[in-house]
Amino acid sequence: MAVRVFEGIDHAAAYLQHRVAPYELINRIMSYMEKRMPNQFNLAVDVGCGSGQGTILLAPYFTKVVGTDVSPAQLEIALTNPRNPPSLSYRECPAEKLPFAPGEVDLVTAMTAAHWFDREKFLLEADRVLRPGGCLALLSYTMDMELEYGDVSNATLHDICNEFYTALLPYRNPHIGKSSMEIYSAMFDSCSYPDKEWNECLRSKRILPLSGYLGMVETFSSYQKLLQQDPAEAERLSNDTRNKLMSAMKVSSPDTEVTVVVKYFYWLARKPL
Template sequence: MAHRLFEGKEHAAAYWKYRISPSDHLIQQVLDFLEKQKGRPFDLAVDVGCGSGQGTVLLANHFASVVGTDVSPAQLEEALEHAKRPNITYRQCVAEELPFDDSSVDLVTAMSAFHWFDRPRFLQEAHRVLKPHGCLALLNYSMDMELSCNDGCSHSLNQVCKEFYIALQPYRSAHLGRSSIELYRQTHESIPYPDKEWHDCLWVKKSMPLSSYMGMVESFSSYQALLREDPQKAKRLSEDITQKLLSAMKVTSTETEVVVGVRYFYLLACKPEED
């Protein structure tokens, strides 16, 4: 079965506030692949495991209709608050049972969500709903983000970040295996479509307050697992890491801007014409 996480209202709000979105360049890579394989017009895109909708809204400029699906009512409630375009709708459902007709969807995406699904069942379902020459795009980013600042303290910052990630590693879900990137790479290899692509390094950089970087890491499943197990330990860890980062930057305010570099990896696959 799929793993159900990130469903609380507070966690959903943190998702929208702190989680980064794929860059315009990354979305364009997906669209270029779809146009090459299928051609325009782009009618329907389905963003599965959409969470609070950051990725869903990025597709709205390019499709006649975009539907975000998620198992969590709290996440969808958060997404609806930010759905400003009339061609975006949301549906509550599990990833493995999508409420769409056979061969009706141009693009199926899962942005930082596929690893939580029942992966074989989801891939079968994506195949069912995709049109011939429709495309599947599975995107994710690695947790080992890099921080940089203008005064040459980047090395010190990233040593502290590494300490943070190592402390959270024991709380990583066993469902994810040792490496998310390997999980996605193996999925790419297993998809039996002749037209497919694998990309394992596309850096997205974004400036944000240090507090937002901390909020983003605290929204990860590993930190949330620690928070459930030992709230005081989780709080102490966050406070300790925050103070070490402030010290490395020689500042006192968590609203000081840092540049967060995130490494995306993704696979693209085109459903062939059926016999």
């Protein structure tokens, strides 16, 4: 059974504000497709689209893009994005039951979402809606994002961040276990398409205010669970992490910009003709 998370309107709004968009991954997906099916980009479906940061990046390449999600709150927030082009729409539905005809879709993506699905049913559903030659692209990132700031030791910043991540581990949803990468690797192995590739680490750097990095971690399901169970402890943990980082960086404002290193992993596969 799929797991439903990220459904509160405040959480959805924070998701749109703080989650990073996977620009580099979109380039990798399109390069993979262009080598195999040039000039045939009609319909892309982004499953578990959330607030649409990744979905909107597909719009320049396809005649039509549809983002799907089970969360009405996430879709409500996605629809508020003023950058949404006319070719982009959103549908509320589970990942395992997509509202498309067999063979109708050129690309099925799931960006930082497939670990929440009923994985076996989702892969069968993706195969059903993909046309022969169509592509499936699944991507996510590890929790251990790194920070870089000036000449401050990366190890010092990493240790502080790692304390934050470690404190959240007890609140991690059992559905995704200790490692989401293992989930994606197992899904890759179970995909029967002969034309497929696995990529374990693509380091993507983003310049964000320190408060933006903390805001992104606070959107994680583990932090949100802690926030629900013990709001005071969640606030204390976040504030403590912020203060330790600011002290190590020797800065007085959480608006100070840092480099956040996000470590993506992903896999791509093409349905046989």
